[in-house]
């Protein structure tokens with residue numbers, strides 16, 4: 001290295017400091033992953049150079065053999081990893097190795113608990129990357145020169161990982177990046193040929209580029225001169241997805257996933273397919289075990305790594321999968337697209353549309369298989385990504401039945417908030433004579449579980465799906481039936497229990513409505529500003545009254561979503577249903593004086609509103625009325 005000029009000391013962004021601290025402390029038991037991360041970065045840098053050189057052939061200069069070099073010095077306790085890839089400019093280095101650009105990072109870090117065991121799992125949501133070098137090194141140097149830049153634009157970055165780094169200009173004869181790890185005393189064992197070889201084999205065997213090391217010195221016979229160590233490629237260096245499936249071991253699939261996804265946990269499952277015929281492409285799709293922290297940020301990077309004829313084209317090619325499958329990671333390698341595609345071209349390309357349709361089906365089939373063969377693993381998937389899959393019926397109407405099969409619900413039968421019941425399970429347990437799939441929506445599982453709307457279902461032993469995720473009511477707008485059975489919101493319209501309800505039940509309600517007509521009329525008049533109708537309920541056994549949404553009116557959850565989005569919410573009043581068997585309603589019937597009747601009726605309506613999880617427009621009046629009634633009672 002020549003004399004360093006333009007040297008300055010800069011501070012890491014706060015988030016980097018926090019991440020470094022977290023990484024060093026929580027990934028300690030996985031420390032060997034540093035090598036995979038650095039090799040993955042080197043491989044990405046080579047991919048990027050190869051791509052750029054398609055349009056700028058002179059970028060590769062006279063150094064066209066793309067490779068990664070790994071050296072070590074046991075005496076000095078250093079490991080050196082070099083690539084002749086795209087390299088970085090001074091500005092690139094400051095941005096890439098001093099900051100984290102992903103939005104939401106600060107919030108993510110804020111939410112860490114400080115409990116190393118828990119946090120080490122969470123870091124999987126982040127991806128580890130370059131900073132993992134500091135797990136084993138107490139000083140890291142980076143020497144890099146951007147492809148195409150002159151030798152004097154080399155950059156030297158140097159840091160002990162303690163909040164600051166220095167950056168200076170040096171002359172570098174070759175393009176690309178060299179990373180020198182000065183190992184901590186207790187990690188010096190990594191500066192060993194066998195150890196490094198085995199780590200490369202284990203984690204980076206099937207990346208697309210050769211990893212070259214010097215051969216180990218041979219034992220020599222006395223008197224003979226030792227042969228000088230030779231360069232040798234220590235990995236297979238054939239991109240994994242290009243191999244036939246039967247030649248790939250599960251461990252190799254898993255290692256490759258970690259390389260592609262920068263994840264340190266195994267994937268839940270994968271699907272590797274070669275399609276030939278009208279279209280010719282290979283896909284290798286993985287389902288991760290853990291959601292990234294920014295899964296719900298719809299602008300966060302997502303998508304597959306796109307290769308065309310084995311040449312890397314871009315990361316995060318989101319056009320190959322619909323948004324509701326944005327958790328899928330992997331590679332698509334097409335022989336039909338032109339090497340000079342851009343994101344804009346991909347957006348309007350028929351071939352891409354066809355591939356997206358096929359890949360969506362493939363992912364759904366892969367999930368179906370996982371659910372059938374490894375239900376516990378599927379449950380893990382659901383807990384992490386279920387909410388995203390719920391966007392599916394709206395986004396991908398043609399696959400809505402397949403998606404519906406994959407949904408999992410909490411129900412009145414399980415009594416727990418965990419979503420574990422499939423629609424097939426539900427149908428398998430339907431009561432004789434039950435024709436519909438019943439569900440309830442509410443803001444929270446607790447509110448849904450104690451909703452008065454469930455009373456008659458409990459009495460009749462009919463299971464009800466409990467939907468309390470924000471997206472649920474919206475999703476149900478797109479699911480009208482499953483397996484020939486229609487869905488019925490138990491809080492909407494007139495209740496149809498099919499033949500679970502006897503003729504007698506029906507007659508009784510009709511009779512009650514007739515008998516209590518004057519009460520219903522009086523209630524309607526008293527509450528006409530707030531309800532569209534008053535009727536005798538079939539829903540309640542224990543509660544005096546409840547609110548029902550009209551068949552074509554918007555439910556409470558949707559109203560809230562629309563209001564939060566600043567949209568105008570259509571005006572509609574609920575239907576008020578009363579349980580004429582209930583003593584409070586009977587008392588209402590015998591109430592004399594309009595004031596007392598109105599008080600009691602309004603209190604019942606307010607209570608029904610509260611029980612449906614809504615807030616009262618005028619809570620103060622509710623309290624005043626209730627107190628007045630309580631005082632009367634104690635008189």
Ligand SMILES: Nc1ncnc2c1ncn2[C@@H]1O[C@H](COP(=O)(O)OP(=O)(O)OP(=O)(O)O)[C@@H](O)[C@H]1O
Pocket residue numbers: 041042045083085086087088096097126127128129130131176177261262
């Ligand atoms: N060997 C390299 N050559 C060129 N650029 C590199 C190299 N290593 C890292 N970089 C640059 O530094 C950036 C940050 O690397 P880092 O490993 O921290 O994150 P990442 O690879 O982008 O994401 P993650 O590893 O979290 O998926 C990379 O995106 C890349 O631009």
